[in-house]
Amino acid sequence: MPRLEDEIIRRQRERAKITAWLLGAFVILLFFITMAKTGINW
Amino acid sequence: MPAIEMTTPAALPADWRDFVALTKPRVMSLVVFSGLCGLLVAPVQLPFVLGFTAILCIALGAGACGALNQWYEAEIDAKMRRTANRPLPAGRMDRQSALHFGVGLAFFSVLLMGLAANWLAAILLTASILFYVLIYTVWLKPRTAQNIVIGGAAGAFPPLIGWVAATGHVAALPLLLFAIIFLWTPPHFWALSLFVRSDYAAAGIPMLPVVAGFESTRRQIFLYSLPMAAAAVAPWLLGLAGPIYGGCAAVLSFVFLVLAGRVGASRTTEPKYMAAEKHLFAYSVFYLFALFAVLVADRWLA
Numbered sequence: 001m002p003r004l005e006d007e008i009i010r011r012q013r014e015r016a017k018i019t020a021w022l023l024g025a026f027v028i029l030l031f032f033i034t035m036a037k038t039g040i041n042w
Numbered sequence: 043m044p045a046i047e048m049t050t051p052a053a054l055p056a057d058w059r060d061f062v063a064l065t066k067p068r069v070m071s072l073v074v075f076s077g078l079c080g081l082l083v084a085p086v087q088l089p090f091v092l093g094f095t096a097i098l099c100i101a102l103g104a105g106a107c108g109a110l111n112q113w114y115e116a117e118i119d120a121k122m123r124r125t126a127n128r129p130l131p132a133g134r135m136d137r138q139s140a141l142h143f144g145v146g147l148a149f150f151s152v153l154l155m156g157l158a159a160n161w162l163a164a165i166l167l168t169a170s171i172l173f174y175v176l177i178y179t180v181w182l183k184p185r186t187a188q189n190i191v192i193g194g195a196a197g198a199f200p201p202l203i204g205w206v207a208a209t210g211h212v213a214a215l216p217l218l219l220f221a222i223i224f225l226w227t228p229p230h231f232w233a234l235s236l237f238v239r240s241d242y243a244a245a246g247i248p249m250l251p252v253v254a255g256f257e258s259t260r261r262q263i264f265l266y267s268l269p270m271a272a273a274a275v276a277p278w279l280l281g282l283a284g285p286i287y288g289g290c291a292a293v294l295s296f297v298f299l300v301l302a303g304r305v306g307a308s309r310t311t312e313p314k315y316m317a318a319e320k321h322l323f324a325y326s327v328f329y330l331f332a333l334f335a336v337l338v339a340d341r342w343l344a
Contacts, residue, residue, distance in 0.1 A: 004054075007054060011054060011057060014057075014058060015058055018058050029091070033091060033092065035091075036091045037092075
């Protein structure tokens with residue numbers, strides 16, 4: 001079943017990519033939250 | 043049938059779009075909007091990033107509610123045309139993924155709210171998620187026709203959470219906003235349930251039109267609209283909002299009552315002829331958006 005396997009791999013990659021983007025965004029958000037909480041103005 | 047497919051893992055990993063669908067994005071938009079209004083009418087201005095995070099947490103909390111609701115009701119959803127194409131009943135996702143996603147989202151939203159805003163807002167967010175999932179979805183919805191009367195409280199939390207995220211305490215105005223959504227929920231959902239009654243009956247959900255009939259539901263819609271209209275103008279009468287809000291709330295509520303009155307006078311039992319019910323349902327969504335938008339405008343213009 002190569003087609004099914006291809007589709008499984010495609011979906012897993014797509015989900016991994018989105019998870020990575022979300023984690024990256026979360027790190028950036030945490031950075032700005034920390035800045036705001038500590039009262040650092042830019 | 044879908045009930046069997048749902049208990050076995052889906053053949054493919056769920057598409058990310060199905061995870062988005064699990065969060066009920068359309069319901070989330072009203073939740074986010076009312077939460078944002080609660081935040082904006084608060085007398086304290088949060089730094090942008092903290093305000094953004096508080097609203098994000100409200101959205102994620104609402105998404106968790108949607109996911110856990112669909113996880114619990116997968117078999118009921120399969121029996122209703124309106125919900126049969128959701129990821130679980132359609133067999134595009136296995137139940138365990140939905141459960142993990144919902145629980146993960148709930149924990150994440152509460153933790154982030156506590157860290158970014160304050161822990162009272164996080165406690166209220168926890169209460170709203172638990173109320174929606176345990177009290178409404180698991181306990182009330184399959185058991186009583188009063189399900190959305192009491193369960194409506196879950197959807198009424200967002201403006202209160204938004205306000206508390208900004209100020210750190212509860213006050214009269216956000217409690218009134220809570221009351222407005224709480225009293226708005228029954229006429230809104232009963233108008234919908236009148237024209238999708240057969241769906242609810244097929245799924246065995248005791249919505250008011252299913253157990254009490256059309257006439258009683260129509261009467262209840264009008265009766266509940268009266269305290270809702272009173273709650274809508276109360277912020278102005280109590281001096282918590284200005285005349286711009288008061289005038290708009292009075293007009294918007296008057297139109298709501300007229301439409302509810304038309305529903306009360308309607309006698310049809312055929313969904314395709316239920317124009318009055320469909321108008322009230324559509325208007326009720328506009329009503330809440332408009333009411334909250336005007337409150338924010340009133341605050342900012344004053």
